[in-house]
Amino acid sequence: MMIARSFRRGQPGWLVCLLLPLFHFATVKLTFFCAVTPENAVVVWLPNAVLLAALLRFRGRRAPLLCTLTYISDVLANLNAFSWQMAMLLSAVNQLEILTTYGLMRRYNASPRLQRLQDFIKFFVAGPVFAAMLAGLAAALVLQQYGSATPYFTLARLWWFGDGLGLLIYTPLLLAFSGRQHQRLRLTRLDDAILAGTLLLAGAVLSAHGGEIDGVSVTPTLLLPAAAVIAFRFGVRLTTLFVALVSLSAAMMMTTGLRPFGDVPVHLEVVRAQEFILTLSMIGIGFAVLISELQARERELERRVRERTRELERSNRRLTAMNATDGLTGIANRRHFDETLAAEWSRARRNGQQLTLAMLDVDHFKQYNDHYGHQAGDNVLRQVAAELTRRMRRAGDLVARYGGEEFAIIAQAGGEEHALEMADEICQAIAGLKLTHPHSPFGVLTVSLGVAVTTPGDQNSIVDFLKTADTALYRAKQLGRNRVELADMTTTAN
Numbered sequence: 001m002m003i004a005r006s007f008r009r010g011q012p013g014w015l016v017c018l019l020l021p022l023f024h025f026a027t028v029k030l031t032f033f034c035a036v037t038p039e040n041a042v043v044v045w046l047p048n049a050v051l052l053a054a055l056l057r058f059r060g061r062r063a064p065l066l067c068t069l070t071y072i073s074d075v076l077a078n079l080n081a082f083s084w085q086m087a088m089l090l091s092a093v094n095q096l097e098i099l100t101t102y103g104l105m106r107r108y109n110a111s112p113r114l115q116r117l118q119d120f121i122k123f124f125v126a127g128p129v130f131a132a133m134l135a136g137l138a139a140a141l142v143l144q145q146y147g148s149a150t151p152y153f154t155l156a157r158l159w160w161f162g163d164g165l166g167l168l169i170y171t172p173l174l175l176a177f178s179g180r181q182h183q184r185l186r187l188t189r190l191d192d193a194i195l196a197g198t199l200l201l202a203g204a205v206l207s208a209h210g211g212e213i214d215g216v217s218v219t220p221t222l223l224l225p226a227a228a229v230i231a232f233r234f235g236v237r238l239t240t241l242f243v244a245l246v247s248l249s250a251a252m253m254m255t256t257g258l259r260p261f262g263d264v265p266v267h268l269e270v271v272r273a274q275e276f277i278l279t280l281s282m283i284g285i286g287f288a289v290l291i292s293e294l295q296a297r298e299r300e301l302e303r304r305v306r307e308r309t310r311e312l313e314r315s316n317r318r319l320t321a322m323n324a325t326d327g328l329t330g331i332a333n334r335r336h337f338d339e340t341l342a343a344e345w346s347r348a349r350r351n352g353q354q355l356t357l358a359m360l361d362v363d364h365f366k367q368y369n370d371h372y373g374h375q376a377g378d379n380v381l382r383q384v385a386a387e388l389t390r391r392m393r394r395a396g397d398l399v400a401r402y403g404g405e406e407f408a409i410i411a412q413a414g415g416e417e418h419a420l421e422m423a424d425e426i427c428q429a430i431a432g433l434k435l436t437h438p439h440s441p442f443g444v445l446t447v448s449l450g451v452a453v454t455t456p457g458d459q460n461s462i463v464d465f466l467k468t469a470d471t472a473l474y475r476a477k478q479l480g481r482n483r484v485e486l487a488d489m490t491t492t493a494n
């Protein structure tokens with residue numbers, strides 16, 4: 001829990017500082033146990049990756065402390081193989097290698113998570129290629145200084161490859177397992193088959209003697225295609241684990257005398273093992289990183305497409321709303337009214353329901369405009385629209401500007417009596433606004449309404465419906481304005 005918390009904060013807490021040298025120490029022992037031949041040749045040297053992964057994981061925070069702790073652990077762990085002085089010098093060479101790798105990666109802006117191919121390549125060049133070679137050259141000097149009889153460049157190459165491969169297989173593994181996993185693995189039947197086949201193959205390779213079973217060549221090289229398939233299907237985590245396990249197993253086979261790379265001289269066997277591990281890592285990890293990068297790009301692309309689609313939908317909705325809205329009053333426009341009336345007509349016809357239509361016209365509006373000006377006239381139209389909207393709030397009701405100073409209202413079933421009542425209320429409400437109109441006989445601004453109620457069917461049409469409501473409005477005007485007239489629907493039947 002505490003380790004997880006300090007990992008989340010990105011700062012190595014005290015528990016990490018305590019466990020890191022212990023883990024490092026254990027890795028040294030593991031390496032001595034399974035990756036050092038009886039002739040003392042190191043096939044892969046894993047421990048340097050522990051500090052490097054910690055520096056990368058915590059972005060160099062508390063680096064001096066982490067370096068000191070692993071240095072002490074390195075010296076102590078090396079004591080059974082070397083003298084005090086040698087252990088101290090060789091551990092210093094290890095630190096030089098790790099810090100050079102870390103420094104170069106920072107210098108060339110390699111992301112410490114190694115999730116993109118270009119970061120992985122930068123890491124590969126900085127660590128396994130350059131820093132490990134530097135360490136190899138320095139370590140060979142120390143070893144010769146203290147009496148090694150092996151030629152200088154043979155020592156340097158062995159050290160370089162051992163360290164380089166250790167960094168190459170173990171750093172991505174530790175980083176992959178200390179970070180968050182992006183996607184859950186869902187194993188298909190094919191995946192199960194691939195895993196089973198790989199296990200069988202690995203079992204055969206591990207049990208082979210001298211790279212053969214009954215005269216048939218079964219060398220670790222057979223596992224290279226498996227690494228590619230695993231990288232393709234299972235992602236960085238599992239691939240790094242696979243590569244590390246296979247590498248260590250191959251190294252361990254050499255320490256137990258199984259000679260997986262054939263019956264060749266020891267130094268050639270180590271070289272072959274190292275070349276195999278190098279190829280395995282580059283194919284497996286390199287391929288897995290490339291695929292994970294491509295998948296991340298695809299996810300990012302899909303996210304962007306989703307975002308753009310949402311934006312487009314939003315603008316479409318806005319455009320549709322703008323298309324249906326009257327610019328001056330903000331209520332439905334004529335187009336929206338026509339569409340709604342057609343839809344409501346069909347619905348009422350299907351359901352055998354009544355439909356109410358009211359046409360409303362502002363009285364003596366020309367004189368109002370002439371007296372107060374066009375701007376004031378616009379304001380009045382807005383106020384009338386707002387009052388109508390406030391009153392017609394039931395689902396299915398629609399208030400629209402029909403044109404000029406004329407409005408139209410569609411209301412749901414309710415019968416003639418109810419329609420008249422509603423229209424009367426509207427008429428009184430507008431007069432109740434008390435908008436002074438010096439040229440109106442009522443002294444205030446008023447409206448007239450023509451109301452039509454019908455049950456849509458074969459014998460009538462929308463055009464007739466509109467016409468009768470309009471006729472009723474005309475009659476209201478004729479009869480003195482500021483009033484409501486009900487349409488006579490019997491006149492529209494033919």
Ligand SMILES: Nc1nc2c(ncn2[C@@H]2O[C@H](COP(=O)(O)OP(=O)(O)OP(=O)(O)O)[C@@H](O)[C@H]2O)c(=O)[nH]1
Nearest residue numbers: 361362363364365366367369374375377378404405
């Ligand atoms: N301010 C303003 N005036 C408008 C608008 N649309 C139409 N009008 C005016 O509305 C007036 C309509 O005049 P008329 O058709 O003669 O009707 P009226 O004066 O209301 O008389 P009645 O309807 O018979 O009571 C005209 O003066 C138009 O200019 C608008 O969007 N804003």
